[in-house]
Amino acid sequence: xxxxxxxxxxxxxxVLLFAVGFTTLLLHRNLLKKIIGLNIMDTAAYxxxxxxxxxxxxxxxxxxxxxxxxxxxxxxxxAGLVLTGIVVSVSVTALMLALTLRLYRRYxxxxxxxxxxxxxxxxxxxx
Amino acid sequence: xxxxxxxxxxxxLRAWDxxxxxxxxxxxxxxxxxxxxxxxxxxxxxxxxxxxxxQFAGFRKIYPWLAGLLGLVMSAFLLLGVLxxxxxxxxxxxxxxxxxxxxxGEGMHETGAVNTVAGVILDYRAFxxxxxxxxxxxxxxxxxxxxxxxxxxxxxxxxxxxxxxxxPILRNTAKVVVPxxxxxxxxxxxxxxxxxxxxxxxxxxxxxGLILYAIAFGYESLERLINDxxxxxxxxxxxxxxxxxxxxxxxxxxxxxxxxFSTGTxxxxxxxxxILPLNxxxxxxxxxxxxGFYSVFQRGRI
Amino acid sequence: xxxxxxLPLFSIVAxxxxxxxxxxxxxxxxxxxxxxxxxxxxxxxxxxxxxxxxxGQTTTYRMGHYPHPWGxxxxxxxxxxxxxxxxxxxxxxCTVGGSRELVRDISRxxxxxxxxxxxxxxxxxxxxxxxxxxxxxxxxxxICTIASCGILMIRRIGRTTLAAVRYxxxxxxxxxxxxxxVVFLYAQTGHLLMPNLKAAIAEIWASGQxxxxxxxxxxxxTLGLCIKSGLFPFHYWMPDTYGYATPCSSGILSxxxxxxxxxxxxxxxLNVFGRDVFYASxxxxxxxxxxxxxxxxxxxxxxxxxxxxxxxxxxxAAQIGYIYMGIGLSPELGILASLFHILTHAITxxxxxxxxxxxxxxxxxDKRFRALLGAAxxxxxxxxxxxxxxxxxxxxxLTMGFIAKYLFAFAAFRENLRLVPTLLALAVSTVLNAYxxxxxxxxxxxxxxxxxxxxxxxxxxxxxxxxxxLLIGANLSLGILAQPLITLLRKxxxxxx
Numbered sequence: 001x002x003x004x005x006x007x008x009x010x011x012x013x014x015v016l017l018f019a020v021g022f023t024t025l026l027l028h029r030n031l032l033k034k035i036i037g038l039n040i041m042d043t044a045a046y047x048x049x050x051x052x053x054x055x056x057x058x059x060x061x062x063x064x065x066x067x068x069x070x071x072x073x074x075x076x077x078x079a080g081l082v083l084t085g086i087v088v089s090v091s092v093t094a095l096m097l098a099l100t101l102r103l104y105r106r107y108x109x110x111x112x113x114x115x116x117x118x119x120x121x122x123x124x125x126x127x
Numbered sequence: 128x129x130x131x132x133x134x135x136x137x138x139x140l141r142a143w144d145x146x147x148x149x150x151x152x153x154x155x156x157x158x159x160x161x162x163x164x165x166x167x168x169x170x171x172x173x174x175x176x177x178x179x180x181x182q183f184a185g186f187r188k189i190y191p192w193l194a195g196l197l198g199l200v201m202s203a204f205l206l207l208g209v210l211x212x213x214x215x216x217x218x219x220x221x222x223x224x225x226x227x228x229x230x231x232g233e234g235m236h237e238t239g240a241v242n243t244v245a246g247v248i249l250d251y252r253a254f255x256x257x258x259x260x261x262x263x264x265x266x267x268x269x270x271x272x273x274x275x276x277x278x279x280x281x282x283x284x285x286x287x288x289x290x291x292x293x294x295p296i297l298r299n300t301a302k303v304v305v306p307x308x309x310x311x312x313x314x315x316x317x318x319x320x321x322x323x324x325x326x327x328x329x330x331x332x333x334x335x336g337l338i339l340y341a342i343a344f345g346y347e348s349l350e351r352l353i354n355d356x357x358x359x360x361x362x363x364x365x366x367x368x369x370x371x372x373x374x375x376x377x378x379x380x381x382x383x384x385x386x387x388f389s390t391g392t393x394x395x396x397x398x399x400x401x402i403l404p405l406n407x408x409x410x411x412x413x414x415x416x417x418x419g420f421y422s423v424f425q426r427g428r429i
Numbered sequence: 430x431x432x433x434x435x436l437p438l439f440s441i442v443a444x445x446x447x448x449x450x451x452x453x454x455x456x457x458x459x460x461x462x463x464x465x466x467x468x469x470x471x472x473x474x475x476x477x478x479x480x481x482x483x484x485g486q487t488t489t490y491r492m493g494h495y496p497h498p499w500g501x502x503x504x505x506x507x508x509x510x511x512x513x514x515x516x517x518x519x520x521x522x523c524t525v526g527g528s529r530e531l532v533r534d535i536s537r538x539x540x541x542x543x544x545x546x547x548x549x550x551x552x553x554x555x556x557x558x559x560x561x562x563x564x565x566x567x568x569x570x571x572i573c574t575i576a577s578c579g580i581l582m583i584r585r586i587g588r589t590t591l592a593a594v595r596y597x598x599x600x601x602x603x604x605x606x607x608x609x610x611v612v613f614l615y616a617q618t619g620h621l622l623m624p625n626l627k628a629a630i631a632e633i634w635a636s637g638q639x640x641x642x643x644x645x646x647x648x649x650x651t652l653g654l655c656i657k658s659g660l661f662p663f664h665y666w667m668p669d670t671y672g673y674a675t676p677c678s679s680g681i682l683s684x685x686x687x688x689x690x691x692x693x694x695x696x697x698x699l700n701v702f703g704r705d706v707f708y709a710s711x712x713x714x715x716x717x718x719x720x721x722x723x724x725x726x727x728x729x730x731x732x733x734x735x736x737x738x739x740x741x742x743x744x745x746a747a748q749i750g751y752i753y754m755g756i757g758l759s760p761e762l763g764i765l766a767s768l769f770h771i772l773t774h775a776i777t778x779x780x781x782x783x784x785x786x787x788x789x790x791x792x793x794x795d796k797r798f799r800a801l802l803g804a805a806x807x808x809x810x811x812x813x814x815x816x817x818x819x820x821x822x823x824x825x826x827l828t829m830g831f832i833a834k835y836l837f838a839f840a841a842f843r844e845n846l847r848l849v850p851t852l853l854a855l856a857v858s859t860v861l862n863a864y865x866x867x868x869x870x871x872x873x874x875x876x877x878x879x880x881x882x883x884x885x886x887x888x889x890x891x892x893x894x895x896x897x898x899l900l901i902g903a904n905l906s907l908g909i910l911a912q913p914l915i916t917l918l919r920k921x922x923x924x925x926x
Contacts, residue, residue, distance in 0.1 A: 001210070004210045004211075004214070005206075005210060007214035007215060008209050008210065008212055008214060008215050009215065010215050011209045011212060011215060011616070012206060012209050012210075015202065015205035015206060015208075015209050015609075016202055016205075016206070018201075018202075018205060018605075018609060019198050019199075019201045019202030019205060020198070020202075021605075022197075022198055022201055022602070022605070023194060023195060023197070023198030023201075025598065025601075025602060026194040026197065026198070026602075027191055027194040027195065027198075031594070034598065038601055038605075041605045042605060042608075044609075045605065045608045045609045045612060048609065048612050048616075049612050049615075051215060052220070052222050052612070052615065052616050053222065054215065054216050055216060055217070055218050055220075055223060056216040056217070056218070058218075060323075061230075061231055061242075061243040061244060062241060062242050062243065062244075062322060062323065063231075063234075063235050063241050063243065063393075064241065064322075068231065068232050068233075068235055068236075069232070070227060070228040070231040070232045071218075073231050073243070075222055075223050075227045076227070076230050076231060076234075076243040076244045076246075076247050077222065077226065077227060077230060077247055077252075078222065078615075079244045079247075080244050080247040080248040080252065081255075081564060083244070083248060083325075083327060084248065084255050084256060084259045084564075084568060085608070086327075087259050087260075087262060087263055087327055088259065088262050088568065088571045090263070090266075091262045091263050091265065091266030091267075091571070091575060092266070092571065092574075092575065092597075092601060094266050094267075094270055094420050095266050095269050095270060095273075095575055095578060095597070096594075096597060096601075097424070098269070098270045098273040098274050098423075098424065099273060099578075099582065099590060099593055099594050099597065100594075101273075101274065101424065102273050102274065102582075102590055103587075103590055103591065103594065106587055106590070107587070112594070113187070115591060116591065118587075119587050119588050119591050204645065205609070205645070207641060207645065208613055208641060208642040208645035208646070209642075211639045211641045211642045212613075212616050212617065212642055213616075213617075220616075220619075221616065221617055221618055221619035221629075222615060222616065222619040223619070224619040224620075225498070226498050226499060226619065226620065227619075229499055230499070237494075237495075250493065251493070251495055251499050251500050252500065252501050252562075252564075253492070253493060253501070254492045254493075254501035254562075254565055255501060255562075255564055255565050255568050257445070258556065258565060258568035258569050258572060259568055261445055261448070261549065261552070261572055262568065262571055262572050262575065264448075264449065264549075265546070265549050265572050265575045265576050265579065266575050268452065268542050268545050268546065268549075268579065269546075269575055269576075269578060269579040269582075271539075271542060272539050272542050272543075272546075272579055272582065272583050273582060275538065275539065359452050359453055360453060362449070362452075363449040363450055363452055363453050366445070366446075366449040367446050367449050367450065370442050370445045370446050370449070371442070371446065373442075374438065374439070374442040376493060376494075377438055377491075377492045377493050378435060378438065379494075380491055380492070380493035380494035380495070380500075381430065381434075381435065381438070381490055381491045381492070381493075382430055382435070
């Protein structure tokens with residue numbers, strides 16, 4: 001058990017981070033903290049993915065000396081997937097921050113519960 | 128609220144040092160619009176009954192425990208899976224199979240890219256990357272929807288003007304640094320098929336350089352280069368080129384035709400077929416999007 | 430290779446190019462681009478469907494010069510073009526029928542961006558339907574999330590922004606779980622393309638290796654898609670999202686976007702996890718249970734609503750429950766019923782949102798039932814459309830809703846243990862549906878203390894009339910002549926199984 005945990009220490013750390021991010025995203029009412037949690041969650045997934053491409057003792061897969069023997073290089077596919085994933089995460093973060101900014105300008109708070117209550121009050125004085 | 132806004136930079140720094148810095152405060156760099164909801168903003172909405180409000184309060188009490196429990200369950204669940212995975216870093220793990228062998232072994236001849244990762248994302252698995260650049264475009268459009276202010280000629284935010292007027296350090300540093308940053312960004316983009324880098328990384332660096340320039344010298348100084356029109360036209364042109372070029376190469380590939388792009392000599396700057404032009408297109412899109420995010424966040428327009 | 434096999438690729442790329450160009454266009458031009466695009470995509474889908482019927486098997490389309498497991502691929506049989514055609518037409522109906530509300534709800538400078546988002550949504554729906562690669566699925570899921578958020582929050586009121594934040598949080602948790610599920614799967618198999626994954630999973634399942642990581646991967650991916658499509662305990666984003674968005678967006682979000690995720694899940698079950706593995710894993714029982722509970726809870730919540738949009742939104746939660754119940758029931762008949770219900774719901778729900786908006790506008794913009802008394806007399810066209818939609822939701826004969834419920838019951842009769850609970854859930858949910866939809870119909874057709882006002886003529890709302898005619902026509906014709914459609918679906922399923 002401990003042995004297999006040590007053998008998989010990087011993926012284990014990654015999934016723990018994922019759970020931390022997941023909990024942060026759920027737990028906090030502050031929108032900025034939620035966004036931080038979201039980023040931790042995404043980054044943990046990419047860490048996990050990147051760790052899959054590592055092969056002990058091998059070079060990064062950039063063929064500078066003409067040696068095309070696959071046994072000399074690490075796996076390029078996870079790196080490519082992580083690259084794709086990072087862009088997705090940047091885009092989503094930008095959108096979430098923009099939403100936060102708009103809510104903040106309207107309600108002057110980042111607390112999601114307070115915003116919810118104020119949005120409710122809005123309708124209450126309407127009716 | 129008022130007194131908070133007037134705190135000086137030194138006080139802010141001291142507060143930051145004592146870690147009593149409130150993140151919400153930073154947002155007030157951009158003066159909030161203390162506008163009460165206008166009548167047309169409001170709508171006739173249903174009355175919420177009291178029962179629901181009480182349920183909500185009760186739910187709030189148990190919610191943190193529930194979320195914490197869920198997090199613990201999630202981590203245990205995931206750890207259980209990780210423990211049974213093949214060991215980290217071993218050469219015979221499932222991902223290191225015939226897929227990887229071809230990417231590394233044949234990649235240089237088939238795609239012309241010395242950097243195998245660039246070959247994978249822009250040739251072998253190019254459809255993913257086509258989607259990826261559109262994710263960025265979608266987000267840029269969504270941010271425009273959210274934050275584009277209706278007034279065409281917005282004033283520069285006062286905080287920004289202050290930085291520009293009385294910050295010689297920033298100005299002089301930017302004068303020295305910005306050319307190098309931009310040059311480095313261009314290098315990373317053009318070098319994408321030869322070494323680490325590519326359109327996304329290089330574009331982000333270019334965007335950073337543009338943002339620094341805008342902070343130091345003001346948006347007006349960039350207005351002739353990047354305005355609403357040129358921003359939209361460049362991004363649309365780059366994405367259309369990207370989609371059309373990739374569509375052509377997918378079409379040729381699926382129908383067994385040869386493309387007109389040759390892979391050239393691996394290692395030369397003009398090689399690797401479509402990868403270099405695609406990197407340039409992506410780099411432009413990313414640089415403009417990054418600058419656009421900053422500008423729209425700060426002043427509500429490009 | 431026949432030319433028609435290229436059409437899925439061309440339609441996806443055409444959507445992406447139109448999306449990029451529409452940001453340069455003015456509102457009117459962008460609207461026409463979207464409409465023509467949707468029609469063209471539907472026509473292309475018809476051509477692909479004919480091809481699939483002719484060849485009688487699924488076609489794998491290589492994206493580039495490299496076959497699987499190296500390159501990306503598209504794969505299509507009968508189901509994919511059929512669904513993409515229907516989705517494109519429904520999107521067309523939504524954007525046409527909701528165009529008056531779009532002008533009311535969205536400021537002028539942003540209307541062309543709305544159509545950009547619609548084009549992107551169409552592209553992602555097509556990609557989710559056609560893709561043969563799970564990571565491509567993930568990328569397009571994210572575009573779908575952002576674009577749906579875009580068409581939701583484009584209406585500048587506080588509630589929609591708040592709804593958008595909630596929607597994003599739920600969606601992002603869903604896609605995060607989906608992503609880490611994909612990573613788990615990749616760690617064990619080393620593949621991302623569906624045929625290779627399926628073979629590798631079957632091998633792991635058959636060999637004596639530990640099945641735990643595999644089960645975890647399947648659980649995470651399924652859970653992610655369930656959250657994103659709004660299955661019962663995760664449906665809390667629905668009422669706000671559908672209730673406060675502009676009606677066109679509500680129609681697209683409820684009718685198409687959540688269905689795209691469910692279709693991807695069905696694809697994963699059949700093409701990746703494999704029918705045998707998935708239905709031996711026990712996850713299907715959880716889906717079944719949540720579906721059944723969702724059917725009842727969604728209907729009860731809808732009953733308690735006082736706002737017509739939120740009522741229709743909660744009814745969506747119940748309908749999602751039906752679909753998951755079918756998936757959980759059995760791989761052939763259950764999924765067949767679910768697929769039929771996806772089409773039913775995609776055609777009916779936008780009609781309800783569009784017509785409800787017509788009724789509300791005729792009642793001075795008040796969405797509460799008190800104000801809607803006699804609304805159908807003020808706007809007879811919208812009243813008729815709402816009536817047809819409601820009857821289809823209740824499941825009266827001659828509508829698609831009836832056929833869907835019939836198929837669910839039919840699938841249940843092949844089960845021993847789950848026969849009674851399925852029938853019971855169907856009965857309870859139908860009664861509840863009938864209760865709140867009939868109550869609404871009685872209210873809007875009420876003639877008591879009716880102010881004599883000139884009713885809104887159909888001629889004065891040609892866009893709505895066109896969209897409603899398309900949706901009602903589809904609903905009734907497919908409800909009366911359902912057999913060809915069922916045969917198509919059955920053939921399509923047989924191709925994949």
